[in-house]
Amino acid sequence: xxxxxxxxxxxxxxxxxxxxxxxxELAAGLPxxxxxxxxxxxxxxxxxxxxxxxxxxxxxxxxxxxxxxEVREYWEQFWSLALARFKAFADxxxxxxxxxxxxxxxxxxxxxx
Numbered sequence: 837x838x839x840x841x842x843x844x845x846x847x848x849x850x851x852x853x854x855x856x857x858x859x860x861e862l863a864a865g866l867p868x869x870x871x872x873x874x875x876x877x878x879x880x881x882x883x884x885x886x887x888x889x890x891x892x893x894x895x896x897x898x899x900x901x902x903x904x905x906e907v908r909e910y911w912e913q914f915w916s917l918a919l920a921r922f923k924a925f926a927d928x929x930x931x932x933x934x935x936x937x938x939x940x941x942x943x944x945x946x947x948x949x
Contacts, residue, residue: 839883840907844868845876849899852886856898 840846848862859877863870877897880886884903888895 837907839879839885842876842879844872845880848873848876848880849885852897852899856896858894858896860894862897 840849844866847866851857851862851865859870859873862877863873866873868876877886877888881888881897884900885907886897886903887900888897890896
């Protein structure tokens, strides 16, 4: 997750989602140098979020669909767990309010007498 914690790396990933690109193409639209883009790409590659292939003297980088799938699966698990816990909390709150409502009616003398 650290690999996508940096705004420049996220911008690089967004550009690579549009189309595979060489370092120079990526650097042209970013406020960082080519060496900095290369370093960010190394981090993304190490995290298995991008791949590269050599075409002549250039390295063309592309998003690694397998790595992106792994990240998506991680977040889906996280959200599934978070939503299940939120649902359990909301259900508990609803039960408590229902129980409190029943106690209030009895204490108000609405017991039918």
